[in-house]
Amino acid sequence: MGSLVLKRLAAVVAVAVGLAAADVGAGERVVVSLDGTWQIAEGSLGQPPAEFAHTAPVPGLADLATPPFELPGATVSLDDRGKPWLKPADPRREAFWYRRTFQVDRPLPAVALLKVHKARYGTKVLLNGQAVGEHEPCFTPGWLDVRAHLKPAGAENELLIRVGASLAQVPPNLTDGWDNEKSRYIPGIYDSVELVLCGTPHVVNIQTVPDVEQRSVRAVIELANAGAAAGPIRLKGTVREAKSGRVAGNAELDASAPSAGTTAKVELTIPIRDAHLWTPEDPFLYELEIGTGADVARTRFGLRTFATDPATGRVILNGRPYYLRGSNVCIYRFFEDAERGTLPWDREWVRKLHRRFKAMHWNSLRYCIGFPPELWYEIADEEGILIQDEFPIWYSRAKDGWPEAITPADLAVEFTEWMRERWNHPCVVIWDAQNETSNDRVIAAAIQQVRGLDLSRRPWDNGWGTPQQPGDISEGHPYRSSRPGFRLGNLARETGIPDNGPRRNAGPPYLINEYGWLWINRDGSLPTLTVDVYKRLLGENASVEDRRRYYARTLAAKTEFWRVRRQCAGVLHFCGLGYSRPDGQTSDNFTDVKTLEFEPNFFRYVRDAFAPVGVVIDFWEDRLAKGATASIPVRVVNDLEADWSGQVVLRLMRDGQAIFEQQKDVRAAGQELGSAEFELSFPTEEATLELTAEIRGSDGQPIRSVRDLRVADLPKNHALGARVKASSEVRNAQGFFPAALAVDGREETRWSSEFADDQWLEVDLGRAVPVSRVTMAWEHACGRAYAIEVSQDGSAWREVWRTESGKGGMDEIRFAPVEARYVRFRGDRRATPHGFSLWELQVFER
Template structure:
């Protein structure tokens, strides 16, 4: 195998005309925004309106070029070889290969390898070969029958050969593919070896298979398969491999003193297959992964195992302005995965996009379980005959892509779940394709069908319970978890069942500079107003996300809890983001590291109190839960203390024991202060490796309805009338419903700031501005005004609610319900209280 990675010559141009000059260079693997000298804006940027119309991708063409052409030369001195295969691991957007002026072939797929037979045109006598690879410049070059990685939260689609290019030169019979199937019970590995004969004579294949430890090289198993065990695929009634024929060898190798692979101990083996003419190597591990629907758990190597982790959105990260070459820097990628492990994450979802092959190798080596999600995200839009699914993507086409995906990935021990898609409801195509390809994986990994119908009792159901999303009351309060059972919603539209995995939750994203994203801004505005400092937001985000993590883990209704997201993109109008403050050094936000890391500890602790306010002098039972993900029991002290102004005013410690994979609750009686105060309850244990693990809850001790600061907000409001001397003006620039243009100063609602989906989603979903009225078409919308107050002074508010205007033909009036709420904050914009003053109906 010869690696052809490195610096290639590159040119831009048309699809059907090879350039005469290649006057740029670019790295392979990499993307074309890394070229030298730079190309003029490679990669299309769909408009916000286009992001909602993936079926029109043929119109999203790069206006400057149709294609990019890569070129390099190489020499091979192997005159006796009769196999020369080129593998282009992954490339955007489609691949066409030329060798020495001859067109070799095409691969329309963007996420699976392209294999090209160079033998008819290659020079193997040591003279120079010219290799040219063409990729499409934009989504418009992708056939409509092929998946495109469409993501409505992406802003830019940059082309390029983003994974390695290798040349396999050998003799025949040669190995085409090997699937390893570990058998822990019998301490062996099954090897299904696909062979081909490109020679001119019939061959009686004899195959030697050797297993050795990947690090030490120690041989631990070996077998020789005679010709009589050979099973032809294309030719019947013979044990020989005829010219042009293909066949299969199915053998089992016993392994001496096998060592199981796990995230805690990622022990790897190597299988070497020798045909006498060709040698093939692949890594594997002695690892099993199954589900237990009855218990709702997954089983790793036969034992219950809870998934704790995050998501990597590598295609979104590809548009990050600070990305550089980090995606292809092995040390950076390894450090990234080690940082994830340091967060107590044992699993990741490679989400809406496959990273380069190197990432899977590193996950194998570092010990991280991967939910491998195929880059499909459709069904948001009522288009076509299949509810948003592009009609041209048929079951036949998609099954071909899925087959190539599985064949390329099935020996990686890190890959434990085949994930067919993200948040897509369509079952017409996906259900059929999963059924077609499931049997190809002889290890029988479970499948995840996103929000489609779960296809087998042994499959995973995934959920995205975003409790801070617009479907829930603003401002957000942890008290909503008092009504939660621990069984998540927002998942498969039908057929969902255990095991359940939560692989998205939160909705509290902050950009790396500590400012809200476009989705999370209304949350923080409703909590802290428009001018909160990043430090305040980061502290709130980390504490709140940690508390939500603790809740979902402690209820034990889910086999896994995975935060969103570990790696994303950072852009001014971005929707989500990761939690790094420095990308080069991979430094986490310190609040995130402090609070969220403990919430994912393998032996964790949870203050099981979800109230955020209690009356003075309250005596309250406070449960503290110990969550044990390990296969060994926990026994030790559980302490709970109360702090005011950073000083401990009360502490108690009790002993607790928790069974393996279980939870245990210790009850405390907590006496809260007689006077209004802000208290923090902190539970602590000594967990795995005797590390201190803590859980935190901030409690506002005050008389209900008592005022301490100043913010007024309301939800579902249709008309407002007020004014104060120190009110802050509107943050968002609403759009006029008819013209689509920003409303000028004369049209602003005096002193009010709007929030909610009407503002969030580009405003054209129904927001109307008149002289002194704002109409919202969504139930979770409203506006607030903020001003300074003085303790001890009375304040009066006048709000008029109107429900009388019909602006559209055939529109009828609907009942409007809402409320008026006063919230009060200290000088650091920490919320002190929240009181509903009045309601309207």
């Protein structure tokens, strides 16, 4: 019964393809979609299966097969996720084979090309039992000439596409999409498959180069000749408004066709009447049509330019400064999410997702460590979202940060295919070569080989490698909550320039595209990276609602901080879409990913923090002494070109009642800050307070900034700024880590000893004082066996506390009260191959 159904399905598809192909005439091109339900079978790489007993959607992944296969792809244990050299295999099969049939119901044209937009892991194509060719890269389109293998008009063609079952099938000289925080690598044809039929000379590629000042588009056209006689041709270029179809410009050019079997490039500039620019706020699209007389090719574009200004650290959109606000999409992580299903290929769901993102006041996204299906870029063009397009490279834990077999030439081939596919999308504004990989030996060389191909000269982001020319992005991931001792008050000592990112030559423009480290799964459970964070910040008994509220309000405050310092070209939260599971490391912020419902606290607080005209309480202390007074600066952040004027209302709330309320007039010029200062006196008794600033945003709706404050007796840290010395201090490629950084009050600086046991750090408190508590905030390089010692004279030491089982994180050490002028940490044995490293050491009386 199943095979009968499959044969009927194939017949229906063949008729549809035949009718479409029948429209091919002189000078026309037909692009036939081969998407739909295919047959699929598992097997070896070398031989097609004898039977196809399963079906699966194309585009899609092999885990969507009916009936299902047993766990298709490779699974990586938590312990092995930092080992990209393992290239895990699928233990059950080497390959999946996809099969379908189709007909072409007319004489075959001169050109017939099969395009497999994206498939992993590598593709091999057979047509009518004959090998057509292979395309081994996993993230870029494969183009295969199938003309010689097609049967005559009306005959049934059998198409087989083989994909590797796992990373083990990816050649060692190609990238494989490794991600240190993924557990599943599922194969499949995850983007569309098309048959392109046309005459020749024909268009191989068009690169549009918009000129905003001249209100024109330059078309760089790559022509090929599949066998026609060489001779003069007249190229016709027409620009139409994509939505209305109205002709907005045209031009013609007499040229010579390339000789048979060769390619050539020609250029055509087309003025655009009543030109309409593309922006995220007004994503106006055009369609460019190029005719050769034997072929007509079409591509969409926007009249949009994008650059950076190293002097100001800003991005420049259509010649004007522009601030990026946004998030990340980790589509390959979402591929392994339990709720994924067919959602990534559901155009309505994808459009709604991008609209939900825009409802957060986001104008930009990083498509992070992987490329979604092509329809995502089409929708980003239509909805108006700027895309930082990140190639799926994350080899930070490989030797030298890079797999040895991949050369610059190998990587340049993949980069070239990527750029040629994407360069006409107005949404794509940054070529992002990789994530958090510091290797400069291969990636940098590949960037230099290919960057000149993009005639629009978009900037590049080289992850944590060296920026390759002025104006390239320095991306930062200033995760602060992961550090023991984090609290919002620490931000007051930051400059607003992220301190992690490129290892060398970092400089403006800076772009923060990850920060937070406060993830909560959709169901309220915690991913692995934040279990200890919430224990430290809220205690083990905090409720799900407590955590969600803390997450949202703290992330909002961090967003405000990075925006108001105006040191960065953009701030992008991590992440808008990913996976959500207990053994995962991160999560998105939906409670229901199918209906795209945001967690309510996240939507309420974080949305306001990203408002184009926002308000920021630029006061970061979250602990105040009883009866303290303070001047509270409130800033209005204006990302828009138009000036903003209005009132700022500041309220201090206690138990839901306002104990202070005042309003002031503020003006924020276009793309500038406006400010007001408020003088507050805080209660003389212990209290938990909420400080709120409110404005009316550019749309007239209320926008708020919120801080949680605690008024209490504050213990004195006797070690803050004290004289300090250590057994050793490290200076290496990452910087200098002197002892003084352990007592400077800044949780983003640290001391590190040399990489050896038996080290110490000694603090001189200046005079003898009572002490009974020491806190130590460990970097990853923590101690296993260590002690706390005290002394009156710096010579005779007494041990007051020790452990043989240190675990890092935040040490809260208590001992019987004792008078001491000197306090010493003594490290006997390390827990890692590195040294002993402390973000901060504090000493208290109680």
